[in-house]
Structures are given as C-alpha cells and as structure tokens.
Amino acid sequence: MGGRTSAVRVGVDVGGTKTxxxxxxxxxxIIARVREPTLPWERSVSATVILAVNKTLDMAWSRFGRRERDDGPGEPKLVSVGIGIPGMVDHRTGKVHQAVNLGSGVGDIGDAVRDAFHVPVTVDNDVNAAAMGVYRYCCPGSRELVFLNLGTGVAAGIVLQGRLFRGMSGVAGEIGHVPLDPTGALCRCGQRGCAETMVSGHALSRIWPVSKGYPGEDLLLRARDGEVRAVEVWHGFGLNVARLIEMITATFDPADIFIGGGVSSIGDPLMRVIRHGISRLESESSFVRSLDMCDRIHLADQDIPVGALGAAFLSEEPVALRASHEIRPSYKQGE
Ligand SMILES: [Zn+2]
Known part of the structure; x- marks a missing residue:
C-alpha cells in the first residue's frame, strides 16, 4: 500500500458474542479487519475492544510496510476510534447505561479505550452506528434514511441530511418498544405487545418455537411446504413488519429504509413476506397506497460490515456539548 494514507480511523462493532x-x-x-470473541462484563468488554483495536492496527501497519506504529511525518496516523455497542448510550459522554447481553456496567468503555490509544473516542449504540454505515456505504446520496434492525431486539437508526438523528435524550429510533398490540405478549420493558415482541428474532422463537435449528428458517420451510399454520404465522410476521415500516414512513418519510439485523439473514423471502404485508395494508387504505412503501425498502447488504464501518465515522458527527435541559426556557426566571 506504500504508506500514502495519512489518516486512519478505527471502527468497532461490539456484539453479544463477537466484536x-x-x-x-x-x-x-478497509485496510484491516479482525474479529474477536466478546468477553462479557465490564472490564472484559473494554479489554476485548482494546485487544481487537491493537490487533487490527498491527495488521494495518504491517500492510503499510511498517513493523511498529510511529507518528513520523508522512506516516499514517490514527485519528479516532468509534465504538458501536448494544444498549443505551449517551453519545455525548460515551457512557453506556444499559448494555444488552454484556452485563450491567460496560459504563466507561469510552474512557478505557481513550486511555489506551490517546485519540478521540466516540461511543454510540450499535444500531446508530450501523445506520451511519448503511448511509456511507450503501446509500450515500440519501437525504433521509432509516436503518431498521430486526435482531434479538428491534430498533431503528435514523439519518437525516447525512446526520444521525438521536432526539433529545438518544431515545429516537427505539421503535421496538412502541406497542402495536396492547393485548399482546408482555415485553421486557414492562409494556404489552411492543413491536419487539412481534418482529424480533426473540419474537420468532416465541411464536414459532423449534427444538433445534433456527425458528425463522423452520417457519419459512414449512410455509413453503404449504403448512397452513406456518403460512398464517409467516404472513402475520410480515404484516407486523409492514406496520412498523408504515409507522417509520409516516414519522420520517425516509426515501430509503434498509432492513438489517439477524432476522434479515433470511434474505429475499423476508422481503417478499414484508411486501406481501404492505400489499395487505395497501388494499385497505388509499393513504397507505400513497406511501409507496415497497419502493422505499431494501435489504441491507449482508456482506458489508456496516456496524463497524459506521462506527469508524461516528467521530465525524457533531457532538452536542450542552445537555438539552440547559436550553429549555426557565419559567422561573423573573419571578
Ligand atoms: Zn417493550
């Protein structure tokens, strides 16, 4: 590669089992990539990330023809590390409040990585990072883009005008906990019938339990074989995803909605059943027909590691320095 590159960025996608x-x-x-098993709990997750970053940088430097890192003139230089992690993250401080499947306090992972590499470190939730990756690598011209993650959980990453939209407290996109059916199954958040209880990987294993293999795969195979109950459940699943897409469309009017996450590994059959669900909604409403949702949805490219790539560019995002409560008007003034 000849060492012509002057700046490199690192992106890390922390998953429940792999980083x-x-x-x-x-x-x-991409100059180098490394996959490491994630060791859960606070210190180990930070240690996993630091180990993975070190290994990946070593690989990158060796590709530049160097045995060691140094900051000599003209040498490639590490400018930032971005980390996408599942859970509630305050991206302004890098503090992780709730890390799903990783233990209770991965809290200060940003500080630990900053101390190890002495560069700016940005931490955000993995779905926001993936949305940024999809925007940069799959659809860079899109003005409004939503990445819908159908994984163990359900959430959306929203990119408006090329910037992540996080809302006041970072909760924007937590659509997995919008109740679609108030009489539905109890959700881990305490409500009933949340989208997450209906269209996540976890939901699939609840509505279509199997003794071995993957529920989605089994359900699809049986639906293809014409098993009546399987066809019904599979189409019901597609209809619920369609409802979620309608909610996203009516809220953000995005030109592009990319569907990713573990459930999306089902691939084209998933897109077909979602389109089938959209058609059902369209058949009942001229409003829904006017949304042209089938033209907006795409399957996220499974071969592009959008989570890690998007994380590499998180540091380019502007950081709100003031907490939002500081810019609310104070009604006590002048009393
Ligand atoms: Zn919920």
Missing part, C-alpha cells in the same frame, strides 16, 4: 474491528483509510476503504 468486529476495522481500520479504514480516509476514503473509507
């Missing part, structure tokens, strides 16, 4: 780390150059091309 993927990439080094990219200024154009966003």
């Amino acid at each position: 993927l780390c990439v080094v990219v150059d200024e154009s966003g091309t």
Whole structure:
C-alpha cells in the first residue's frame, strides 16, 4: 500500500458474542479487519475492544510496510476510534447505561479505550452506528434514511441530511418498544405487545418455537411446504413488519429504509413476506397506497460490515456539548 494514507480511523462493532474491528483509510476503504470473541462484563468488554483495536492496527501497519506504529511525518496516523455497542448510550459522554447481553456496567468503555490509544473516542449504540454505515456505504446520496434492525431486539437508526438523528435524550429510533398490540405478549420493558415482541428474532422463537435449528428458517420451510399454520404465522410476521415500516414512513418519510439485523439473514423471502404485508395494508387504505412503501425498502447488504464501518465515522458527527435541559426556557426566571 506504500504508506500514502495519512489518516486512519478505527471502527468497532461490539456484539453479544463477537466484536468486529476495522481500520479504514480516509476514503473509507478497509485496510484491516479482525474479529474477536466478546468477553462479557465490564472490564472484559473494554479489554476485548482494546485487544481487537491493537490487533487490527498491527495488521494495518504491517500492510503499510511498517513493523511498529510511529507518528513520523508522512506516516499514517490514527485519528479516532468509534465504538458501536448494544444498549443505551449517551453519545455525548460515551457512557453506556444499559448494555444488552454484556452485563450491567460496560459504563466507561469510552474512557478505557481513550486511555489506551490517546485519540478521540466516540461511543454510540450499535444500531446508530450501523445506520451511519448503511448511509456511507450503501446509500450515500440519501437525504433521509432509516436503518431498521430486526435482531434479538428491534430498533431503528435514523439519518437525516447525512446526520444521525438521536432526539433529545438518544431515545429516537427505539421503535421496538412502541406497542402495536396492547393485548399482546408482555415485553421486557414492562409494556404489552411492543413491536419487539412481534418482529424480533426473540419474537420468532416465541411464536414459532423449534427444538433445534433456527425458528425463522423452520417457519419459512414449512410455509413453503404449504403448512397452513406456518403460512398464517409467516404472513402475520410480515404484516407486523409492514406496520412498523408504515409507522417509520409516516414519522420520517425516509426515501430509503434498509432492513438489517439477524432476522434479515433470511434474505429475499423476508422481503417478499414484508411486501406481501404492505400489499395487505395497501388494499385497505388509499393513504397507505400513497406511501409507496415497497419502493422505499431494501435489504441491507449482508456482506458489508456496516456496524463497524459506521462506527469508524461516528467521530465525524457533531457532538452536542450542552445537555438539552440547559436550553429549555426557565419559567422561573423573573419571578
Ligand atoms: Zn417493550
């Protein structure tokens, strides 16, 4: 590679079982990537990330023809590390409040990584990072884009005008906990019938329990074989995803909605059943027909590690320095 690249960024996608780390150059091309098993709990998650970043940087430097890192003139230089992690993250401080499947306090992972590499570190939730990755690598011209993650949980990452939209407290996109059926199954959040209880990987294993293999795969195979109950459940699943897409469309009017996450590995059959669900909604409403939802939805490319790539560019996002409560008007003034 000849060492012509002057700046490199690191992006880390922390998953429940695996952590993927990439080094990219200024154009966003991947120079090195490493996958490490995630060791849960606070210190170990930080240690996993630091180990993965070190290994990936070593690989990158060796590709530049160097045995060691140094900051000599003209040498490639690490400018930032971005980390996408499942859970509630305050991206302004990098504090992780609730890390799903990783233990209760992965809290200060940003500080630990900053101390290890002495560069700016940005931490955000994994779905926001993936949304940024989809925007940069799959659909860079899109003005409004939503990444819908159908994984163990359900959430959306929203990119408006090329920037992540997080809302006042970072809760924007937590659509997995919008109740679609108030009489439905109890959700881990305490409500009933949340989207997450209906269209997540977890939901699939609840509504279609199997003794071995993957519920989605089994359900699809049986639906293809014409098993009446399976066809009904599979189409019901597609209809619920369609309802969620309608909610996203009516809220943000995005030109592009990319569907990713573990459930999306089902691939084209998933897109077909969602389109079938959309058609059912359209058949009942001219409003729904006017939304042209089938033209907006795409399957996220499974071969592009959007979570890690998006994380590499999190540091380019502007950081709100003031907490939002500081800019609310104070009604006590002048009393
Ligand atoms: Zn919920």
